[in-house]
Amino acid sequence: MMKKILWGGLFLFALLAFRLVESPLHPDHSVAELLETLGDKPLPHKPDMSVDGVSIERGKDIVINGWSKVGSKKSRKQSKHFTCIACHNIEREEPNLAAPNPAKRLVYAAQNKLPYLPGSPLYGIVNRTSFYNGDYIKKYGQLVDLARNDLREAIALCAVECSQGRGLKPFEMESVLAYLWTIDLKLRDLQISEKERKVIEMAFANGSRKEKAIEILKSKYLDHSPASFVDPPEDRTAGTGKKGIPENGQLLYDLSCQHCHLDHPFSYLILDGAQTTFKHLMKQASTYKAHSIYQVVRYGTSPKGGDEAYMPLYTAERMSDQQLADLRAYIKLKADHAL
Numbered sequence: 001m002m003k004k005i006l007w008g009g010l011f012l013f014a015l016l017a018f019r020l021v022e023s024p025l026h027p028d029h030s031v032a033e034l035l036e037t038l039g040d041k042p043l044p045h046k047p048d049m050s051v052d053g054v055s056i057e058r059g060k061d062i063v064i065n066g067w068s069k070v071g072s073k074k075s076r077k078q079s080k081h082f083t084c085i086a087c088h089n090i091e092r093e094e095p096n097l098a099a100p101n102p103a104k105r106l107v108y109a110a111q112n113k114l115p116y117l118p119g120s121p122l123y124g125i126v127n128r129t130s131f132y133n134g135d136y137i138k139k140y141g142q143l144v145d146l147a148r149n150d151l152r153e154a155i156a157l158c159a160v161e162c163s164q165g166r167g168l169k170p171f172e173m174e175s176v177l178a179y180l181w182t183i184d185l186k187l188r189d190l191q192i193s194e195k196e197r198k199v200i201e202m203a204f205a206n207g208s209r210k211e212k213a214i215e216i217l218k219s220k221y222l223d224h225s226p227a228s229f230v231d232p233p234e235d236r237t238a239g240t241g242k243k244g245i246p247e248n249g250q251l252l253y254d255l256s257c258q259h260c261h262l263d264h265p266f267s268y269l270i271l272d273g274a275q276t277t278f279k280h281l282m283k284q285a286s287t288y289k290a291h292s293i294y295q296v297v298r299y300g301t302s303p304k305g306g307d308e309a310y311m312p313l314y315t316a317e318r319m320s321d322q323q324l325a326d327l328r329a330y331i332k333l334k335a336d337h338a339l
């Protein structure tokens with residue numbers, strides 16, 4: 001008996017040791033670092049750690065809480081309305097990074113207890129090279145020019161325009177970047193086949209077929225987050241014309257709308273689980289007023305006099321028309337039936 005256990009243990013150990021030798025790459029290996037090792041051009045937006053006061057911790061505080069400690073004092077809040085995580089996830093939110101998909105993302109969000117948000121994820125943002133893509137030019141116009149290929153400018157734009165707050169000081173900006181570099185893509189996030197893994201491992205170990213390895217890695221995630229604006233349905237009584245699934249609508253209500261409209265201080269408007277709330281939303285849905293779900297989801301609201309809280313719009317990529325139908329189906333169900 002003892003002998004068996006001993007042999008078993010030895011066998012496992014050998015297997016493990018073999019795996020280690022065979023696979024020099026760890027699942028936690030940074031994709032950007034690996035690409036650089038393989039000879040790819042380094043990404044341009046590394047933090048400048050030589051600026052006085054820069055730290056990962058500070059960056060994390062700014063992103064999550066909106067302030068950081070300077071000496072013994074709290075800094076002024078970046079925005080009095082929002083923190084970055086009101087609109088952006090800092091965790092991976094997409095099951096397949098090469099093919100983002102709103103329906104699959106919603107299931108993934110529910111499974112992983114993540115909110116489902118209008119902004120693209122900050123997780124892996126440092127691996128991307130193009131920002132405010134697609135139709136965002138319509139919303140931010142020339143401001144996009146600077147931000148399109150420059151992460152610092154993209155953050156600066158968002159701090160002021162999306163977050164309706166103050167600009168970041170250089171040590172805060174570099175700190176945010178330093179933090180964002182800790183939530184860059186890791187090898188385990190990519191769906192790589194055994195065959196592809198071999199190519200990458202060989203390239204890493206002895207420099208063979210580096211270009212192929214780079215190509216494989218880059219095919220496993222998008223270097224930008226596509227953004228298409230959609231108009232609300234013309235006939236709002238008929239809605240999107242799709243049959244809604246209330247169960248999915250509930251996920252959207254809970255993980256998306258309530259992220260800002262329930263316990264968080266991001267909006268004065270409370271969207272709770274009361275039948276009256278659903279009745280209100282249902283009644284407004286078919287109108288052309290600001291409280292119509294079609295209106296707010298597709299157009300958002302505007303920060304009236306500037307420096308106001310406002311609701312960001314959802315692009316087709318962040319909420320599909322099917323999901324909008326699902327949301328309506330759920331609201332209707334709850335409006336019609338007191339539970």
Ligand code: HEC
Pocket residue numbers: 062063078082083084085086087088118119120121125128130131132133136151154155158159162163176224225227310312313
């Ligand atoms: C009120 C919502 C909101 C807040 C708060 C907010 N953002 Fe954004 N942000 C957006 C939206 C919407 C976009 C549009 C592009 C996208 O992410 O899909 C965006 C874009 C970005 C982009 C470019 C992403 C891309 O793929 O185009 C970056 C980087 C960014 N924000 C960083 C931040 C940081 C850092 C903060 C906190 C200081 C912040 N944002 C706060 C809503 C917000």
Ligand code: HEC
Pocket residue numbers: 086087117118252253256257258259260261266267268269290291292293296297301309310311312327
């Ligand atoms: C990122 C945060 C955020 C998310 C997510 C969000 N909202 Fe909002 N919403 C706001 C803010 C901010 C306002 C502006 C009013 C305010 O200052 O509180 C607003 C306003 C509204 C209004 C009122 C419009 C007006 O002009 O007063 C409605 C209705 C609404 N939201 C519904 C929704 C629904 C439905 C969802 C889910 C699909 C949702 N919101 C998701 C932040 C959010």
